[in-house]
Amino acid sequence: MRVVLGEDLYLLREGLARLLSAHDFEVVAAVGDGPALLDAMLEHRPDVAVVDVRMPPTFTDEGLRAALAARKQVPGMPVLVLSQYVEQLYARELLADGKGAVGYLLKDRVFDAVQFVDAVRRVSGGGTAMDPEVIAKLLVHGSSREPLGTLTPRELEVLGLMAEGRSNAAIAAKLVVTERAVAKHTSNIFAKLDLPPSDDDNRRVLAVLAYLNR
């Protein structure tokens, strides 16, 4: 799988490149600033781009902007955004086009190589990978709001795990229930959020979007 890397800190960039190469990814470009990242993403059309939010030249949200711009030109181009901190605002901006294939993780998550690589794979496969911290904030007080207010606590929990990007099997394992039970929860969630039947992946993205938009 071909990857474009955008990260301005040399050590982290090399570390990420090594990590991904070790897991059978091919790093086709590793760049260190916003404009170069956008160029690389548009030129290489990678299977997934792993992008740091803060990069030169302005050291603000360069990486995020580049990722959003690239996805505007190539809808649904898989992007995994890494950051020192997570903001719901940015998560919503990433998900706003409803195309999925986005991830938004704290840089710390790189520590757990297996989970991180799993997240990269999920994103390149069109899924989502939201950082548990984004989800946790939503779980604290998202439940009082429409239309999520109609969800049961269990369904909210399932939705949160779904937003993190976990499959039904993974959710079942995490909650120690059967996969059938999870499937029932998810179809309840889809019904309550009024999501029309379509392929499961897309509905999952839309559910997460509804979740973030509250």
Next chain:
Amino acid sequence: MSELGITGRRRPSLKERLLFAPLRGWALIGFGIWNAVLWALVVTSASMVSSMGIGLLLLPSALTLLRDTANAARRLAREWGGIEIEEPYQPVPLDVATAPGLVGMLRRLLARVSDPQTWRDFAWAILDSVVGVAIAAFAASLVLYGVYGFVIGILWPTLTNAGMNDWYGFVHVSKSGALTNLRWATFPLGAAFLVGGAYAGPALIRLHGRWTALLLGPTANARQAALARRVARLTETRADAVDTQAAELRRIERDLHDGAQARLVAMGMNLGAAEALIDQHPEAAKALMAEAREASAKALTELRELVRGIHPPVLSDRGLGDAVRALALDSPLRVEVTVDLPGRLEPAVESAAYFAVSELLTNVAKHAHARTVRIDLWHRDGRLRVTCVDDGRGGAGVQSADGAPGVPVVPGGQVGQVGQRGGGAGRGSGSGLAGIERRIGTFDGVMAVRSPVGGPTEVTLEIPCASSSAKTSTS
């Protein structure tokens, strides 16, 4: 402010000369007449104080009317005449402004009567009905009289037959129904009035503004007193700023010392131990390394929180608008945010406003029992304004005396001080609001709270600041 002054001095357009100046003249005549009425009103209610006592109830309203009128005159002088007039009133001490009941009312009356500017306003009201009206009359009539010169030159028989004056200026247009030789003189004379009026009109309006400034502007004494108050205020806010900053630094130092620093030490020790063990007891070494990794994650989390408290990244990334939107998303309440900012503001103001909003939202969530909050941010006339309205149970801050809720912003805002809070009637959000006030006080910002019992609560912040339009907010 200064831009308005410049506006007043640019060359007036023809429309301004021929249309606006006369219209404004008429308006100012009306204003002068109202002043005479107002003056009589104040005199009447004042005389009733000694004879019937009912004046005690009337006088405050009459004086408020007088002050509002004077302020309206100042505004007109600025907008029409381009003459900037500061409000020279003395700020009312806070305990007086918020004292309850009849006693409070009397103390406020006393404060108002003992302000020398109130007496100057009073004198101005009666003098303006003569001097102001006289100046305005010229502005109002010159152009019109010029037009009339042409009208009478053409329509003289109709007009004189209708019983109107057959003189125009010094020109006797007709004598016993017959045209005089001078009839044609009305045209050049009318033209002269027209040109003269057009030329003098805006200048006359400006003269009227100068006249207003003469009595309504600050005297040298008042100016000095205002400066002294300003120095006292600056000294106070500077001390606050220094204290706050020192406390912040201490907090950061403590957080680093007890948090990230301690975890790094533990990590180092764990790694050292792991290094020693790795050959003989690889399993134990593995466990130690896992522990070290965990400690590094925790240290990162703590650093992240710390950074958020110093300067939230989203604020430097996106500016105040998006940073407040991010706050709204993180709040347990339903928060609507509208932003009308021209670009990025001064970084220090952005930061102060951000933390103020953050504190407001925390306050609302803690004390107000509100369900929804509306936050508006906008920037106009070199001032950032933030309003935060919640649908909670109200009762924040202190009740002011006359039953009007909330703490008034003292006129002459920049030197005024607002709000002792957290009094008996408050809902315990006092220290939070006081903290916000201190924070924005450093920037000459002011805060006003309206919070009747039963809600809604509205907090308004106003901070003078420039904006740079170089970078605009996305979304």
